[in-house]
Amino acid sequence: MIWKKLQDIDRRIIYTLMIVFLLYPMMFPIGIPIEIDATTKDVFNTLKALNPATDTVVLAASYSVGGAPDVGPQFDAVAKHLFELKIPFLVPSFVSDGPAQVERVLARLESLGLVYGVDAVNLGFITGGEAAVKAFVDNPRTVFIKDFRGNVVADLPIMQRVDKVTDLAYVLDFQTGNPGYADWIRQAPGVKYGAGLVTVSVPAAIPFVNSKQIVGMLKGLRGAAEYELLMERPALAVAKMDAQSLGHLLIVALIILGNTAHFVDKKLSKK
Amino acid sequence: MRREIPLIITFVVGITLLSSYFFSGTIPGTTWVLAKVATDITGWGIIVTAFAAGLASVNLIRIHAEKIARKRQDWINSVALVVSLAVFFVVGVYVKHYPKNISMRTFSQNIFDNIYSPYGAAMFAILGFYVASASYRAFRARSFEASLLLGAAVLMMLGSAPIGVLLWNQFPIISGWLLNVVNSTGQRGINIGLAIGAFATAMRLLIGLDRGHLGSGE
Amino acid sequence: MIQIKGTLFAFYTTITVAAIIFGVLWATKSGKIVPHIRRIAGLDAIEEAIGRATEMGRPVHYTMGWGPLTTSDSPQTFASFSVLTYVTSLVAKYDAELIVTMMSPQAFPLVQELVRTSFMAAGKADMFKEGTVRFLSEAQFAYAAGVIGIFHRDKVAANLMFGYFMAESLIFAEAASQAGAIQIAGTGSMAQTPFFVAACDYTLLGEELYASGAYLSQDVNQLGSIAGQDVVKLATMLFILCGAVLATIGNPWLSNLLKK
Amino acid sequence: MSISTNPWVWIMGIGMVSLFSFIYKENAAYRFFEHVFVGAAAGYFLQMNYVNILDRAWIPLVAKGRYSLLIPIFLGLLLYTRFFKRYAWLSRWATSFMIGIGVGISSFGMINAQLIRQASAAMMPFLVKDKLGVILWTRSANNTLMILGTLSVLVYFFFSYTPKGPVKEVTHFGRWVMMLTFGVAFGNVVMGRISLLLGAFERIFGTWLGLL
Numbered sequence: 001m002i003w004k005k006l007q008d009i010d011r012r013i014i015y016t017l018m019i020v021f022l023l024y025p026m027m028f029p030i031g032i033p034i035e036i037d038a039t040t041k042d043v044f045n046t047l048k049a050l051n052p053a054t055d056t057v058v059l060a061a062s063y064s065v066g067g068a069p070d071v072g073p074q075f076d077a078v079a080k081h082l083f084e085l086k087i088p089f090l091v092p093s094f095v096s097d098g099p100a101q102v103e104r105v106l107a108r109l110e111s112l113g114l115v116y117g118v119d120a121v122n123l124g125f126i127t128g129g130e131a132a133v134k135a136f137v138d139n140p141r142t143v144f145i146k147d148f149r150g151n152v153v154a155d156l157p158i159m160q161r162v163d164k165v166t167d168l169a170y171v172l173d174f175q176t177g178n179p180g181y182a183d184w185i186r187q188a189p190g191v192k193y194g195a196g197l198v199t200v201s202v203p204a205a206i207p208f209v210n211s212k213q214i215v216g217m218l219k220g221l222r223g224a225a226e227y228e229l230l231m232e233r234p235a236l237a238v239a240k241m242d243a244q245s246l247g248h249l250l251i252v253a254l255i256i257l258g259n260t261a262h263f264v265d266k267k268l269s270k271k
Numbered sequence: 272m273r274r275e276i277p278l279i280i281t282f283v284v285g286i287t288l289l290s291s292y293f294f295s296g297t298i299p300g301t302t303w304v305l306a307k308v309a310t311d312i313t314g315w316g317i318i319v320t321a322f323a324a325g326l327a328s329v330n331l332i333r334i335h336a337e338k339i340a341r342k343r344q345d346w347i348n349s350v351a352l353v354v355s356l357a358v359f360f361v362v363g364v365y366v367k368h369y370p371k372n373i374s375m376r377t378f379s380q381n382i383f384d385n386i387y388s389p390y391g392a393a394m395f396a397i398l399g400f401y402v403a404s405a406s407y408r409a410f411r412a413r414s415f416e417a418s419l420l421l422g423a424a425v426l427m428m429l430g431s432a433p434i435g436v437l438l439w440n441q442f443p444i445i446s447g448w449l450l451n452v453v454n455s456t457g458q459r460g461i462n463i464g465l466a467i468g469a470f471a472t473a474m475r476l477l478i479g480l481d482r483g484h485l486g487s488g489e
Numbered sequence: 490m491i492q493i494k495g496t497l498f499a500f501y502t503t504i505t506v507a508a509i510i511f512g513v514l515w516a517t518k519s520g521k522i523v524p525h526i527r528r529i530a531g532l533d534a535i536e537e538a539i540g541r542a543t544e545m546g547r548p549v550h551y552t553m554g555w556g557p558l559t560t561s562d563s564p565q566t567f568a569s570f571s572v573l574t575y576v577t578s579l580v581a582k583y584d585a586e587l588i589v590t591m592m593s594p595q596a597f598p599l600v601q602e603l604v605r606t607s608f609m610a611a612g613k614a615d616m617f618k619e620g621t622v623r624f625l626s627e628a629q630f631a632y633a634a635g636v637i638g639i640f641h642r643d644k645v646a647a648n649l650m651f652g653y654f655m656a657e658s659l660i661f662a663e664a665a666s667q668a669g670a671i672q673i674a675g676t677g678s679m680a681q682t683p684f685f686v687a688a689c690d691y692t693l694l695g696e697e698l699y700a701s702g703a704y705l706s707q708d709v710n711q712l713g714s715i716a717g718q719d720v721v722k723l724a725t726m727l728f729i730l731c732g733a734v735l736a737t738i739g740n741p742w743l744s745n746l747l748k749k
Numbered sequence: 750m751s752i753s754t755n756p757w758v759w760i761m762g763i764g765m766v767s768l769f770s771f772i773y774k775e776n777a778a779y780r781f782f783e784h785v786f787v788g789a790a791a792g793y794f795l796q797m798n799y800v801n802i803l804d805r806a807w808i809p810l811v812a813k814g815r816y817s818l819l820i821p822i823f824l825g826l827l828l829y830t831r832f833f834k835r836y837a838w839l840s841r842w843a844t845s846f847m848i849g850i851g852v853g854i855s856s857f858g859m860i861n862a863q864l865i866r867q868a869s870a871a872m873m874p875f876l877v878k879d880k881l882g883v884i885l886w887t888r889s890a891n892n893t894l895m896i897l898g899t900l901s902v903l904v905y906f907f908f909s910y911t912p913k914g915p916v917k918e919v920t921h922f923g924r925w926v927m928m929l930t931f932g933v934a935f936g937n938v939v940m941g942r943i944s945l946l947l948g949a950f951e952r953i954f955g956t957w958l959g960l961l
Contacts, residue, residue, distance in 0.1 A: 294491060295491050295493050320594065320595050323597065327591065327597040334623060391631070394631075404663060405684065408688075468677075469565070471717065472567050475711070481567065
């Protein structure tokens with residue numbers, strides 16, 4: 001009987017267990033150590049090797065508010081890193097949620113001394129998905145007419161550094177789906193391209209990392225945690241990794257329980 | 272004519288864009304630069320899409336207006352929908368035209384930060400629960416194929432969370448192998464198939480062999 | 490016009506692949522080839538699902554996910570049109586109720602037209618109402634919130650998902666399963682297929698989505714195209730094998746050719 | 750930390766909890782906030798599209814005299830002929846224009862980025878040797894597995910041929926590779942999904958209730 005019941009635990013019990021297992025380590029962190037992936041180091045080292053005098057970077061904000069918990073911390077960490085390295089960056093958004101989220105990050109950096117329009121610009125949102133990526137690649141300087149704050153883009157000092165897409169030292173694209181790495185790979189084959197991915201997109205992107213079409217990749221929240229550790233500034237992302245671990249354990253335990261119940265029950269009913 | 276013109280439009284636009292990936296320079300017999308024409312066309316697509324969004328919203332509003340007018344069940348919710356639609360639209364448009372009005376800008380950022388953004392995050396986060404219930408429900412080793420799915424999933428979970436390496440230091444190595452070798456293999460095979468299928472579909476549309484989307488010949 | 494560097498091989502491949510597909514298609518049209526498509530269980534199950542919904546007196550829900558028209562994922566939308574045409578004709582045949590929810594404003598007018606004309610073709614023009622095809626939201630999770638609300642309020646008995654999906658896939662699949670709906674899905678988005686496989690009753694894998702139009706309609710153009718795709722696949726396999734053999738003996742000829 | 754006194758944060762917190770409550774049961778609170786959210790998103794996007802029309806069509810047309818923009822504006826307006834039965838067919842001009850873009854933009858990428866690049870990535874040597882000519886067995890085995898696995902998956906996708914005999918075995922192997930792939934993808938995603946939940950908890954239990 002009990003085995004039959006265990007095969008079919010009410011999903012609400014599962015949900016409640018999830019809440020407990022995740023909330024506990026968030027309130028009382030355990031401090032499980034984190035190893036750093038090579039693809040994260042690629043991003044870090046690529047940025048570190050750039051020259052602030054000549055190089056300009058694109059941080060594309062293509063992450064939706066829904067996926068922001070997974071990707072937003074990556075953007076925060078990298079933007080902060082670029083600010084510390086004094087490398088100017090353009091932020092175009094290819095999803096409509098982008099600019100307002102970027103605004104919050106930039107405001108924080110401005111309070112630390114970032115000069116808007118010189119060190120960074122929030123270019124705003126351009127609709128059209130892949131077509132918009134293509135439009136940006138064709139004309140990075142003129143495709144955005146006014147930025148998110150209503151300035152004329154062409155007049156900003158930072159834009160004088162960029163004429164063609166090949167003037168960009170690195171494009172790092174933070175994405176929760178569409179448009180994403182596939183669109184960039186198709187539309188901008190000549191550009192050094194790195195991706196900040198929502199965890200779900202990672203397996204599908206691996207073949208493109210292996211074929212070097214993607215150079216450097218941050219994998220979800222864990223990627224952000226690793227990046228924070230590389231910068232030696234552990235922040236929010238690192239704090240959440242404990243909860244991740246316990247959540248995984250719970251799910252694995254549930255799967256094992258369900259399967260044990262399934263087999264024991266099958267054996268018992270055969271007798 | 273009613274069916275020919277749309278087919279011609281699709282063909283001309285499609286061929287122009289496709290050629291722009293292979294060729295540069297001017298279109299033969301004209302002074303038009305191919306790359307520029309292609310950029311213009313994709314830009315126009317953005318504008319047409321924006322008009323389409325208006326059309327679709329009319330459908331949404333009509334359905335809910337009808338609910339309100341007939342006082343159907345849950346009509347209060349339809350009122351909530353229409354009101355929040357109006358607020359977001361009006362505030363956004365106002366801020367666009369008067370970007371220097373600070374109090375309106377703050378209000379606009381507030382409704383974004385406290386309604387639109389967290390509600391989206393909440394719906395997305397529901398996946399955290401669903402991924403747990405789906406794995407519990409679906410991952411039963413009922414058949415050989417199901418066992419493969421289950422085994423790979425569990426090994427991945429143990430390999431990717433920081434705790435996995437503490438349980439057994441081989442977990443990340445196994446999951447790394449699964450991700451880089453097995454996963455690449457499967458993805459590659461499926462991707463190649465998908466590319467061929469998608470290309471064939473696109474070609475049929477380009478030539479005008481698929482015209483189901485044009486409706487019956489009225 | 491000047492050839493852009495590095496695209497020569499892609500150019501000839503495009504021409505060749507297109508030529509193979511159209512060649513086989515033409516041969517099928519003229520009756521020289523008669524392709525038989527192997528069984529695709531998920532597509533056979535559609536009729537059963539709609540039949541069951543009819544018996545229960547509850548609606549059938551159809552979604553094509555993001556339904557883009559102007560991106561590289563648009564072929565998935567076009568494949569979904571074919572499935573929807575078939576679904577609509579079945580719904581008309583059984584006198585069931587159909588709800589199509591839309592996230593894409595681009596595809597919305599097309600789908601409205603498609604469903605309306607399919608009902609008309611079945612002689613059931615009155616089955617099409619303003620609420621049959623509902624645009625919910627362009628925003629991914631607002632759309633998801635709306636759809637799962639409909640699952641529960643309208644007590645959907647069958648949930649059909651064909652097209653381009655992102656993260657919302659599992660929200661739909663789990664919520665519909667809790668509402669007790671039978672589910673069939675097919676997508677070309679690699680990242681979402683696992684969720685459909687885990688949570689739906691039937692799932693079309695990868696390219697099967699692109700074969701569904703031919704399978705369901707038995708339209709000669711589509712059948713010919715499927716046969717052509719098979720020839721292209723065979724050629725690709727031989728190509729990969731040759732490449733692997735050449736790489737093993739250290740001959741770079743093919744990899745150099747690819748860079749042209 | 751203590752509970753928030755900011756009314757905006759309360760709107761956020763109550764809304765989020767109500768939307769979450771769906772996982773236990775569909776209820777009135779969910780329904781209300783679902784409608785608020787759908788409305789908000791619709792209004793937000795409508796506004797975005799208004800801005801797009803203004804910035805990309807109207808202003809360049811009026812201020813810079815770029816008359817070619819009359820074409821997309823005309824096509825966009827044609828979509829609205831759907832409200833007039835007699836002229837509804839004109840809306841197909843606009844939709845076929847969008848389809849043309851989709852066809853043109855997807856074809857090259859499918860062949861170049863997906864077919865050619867992925868096929869060439871599969872062209873690995875069956876045997877890998879190091880500089881001294883010693884065979885690296887693990888890498889060789891991996892490569893062989895990847896090549897044969899990719900080919901088996903492709904065999905599974907033959908539609909106009911019903912597999913028999915040994916070919917049937919190959920399609921089985923192809924399916925196994927795919928099942929493993931899906932398992933990997935699913936397992937990998939669990940982590941990402943949990944981080945979303947953590948993000949939401951941070952807002953509810955941290956920002957709103959002040960417990961974190």
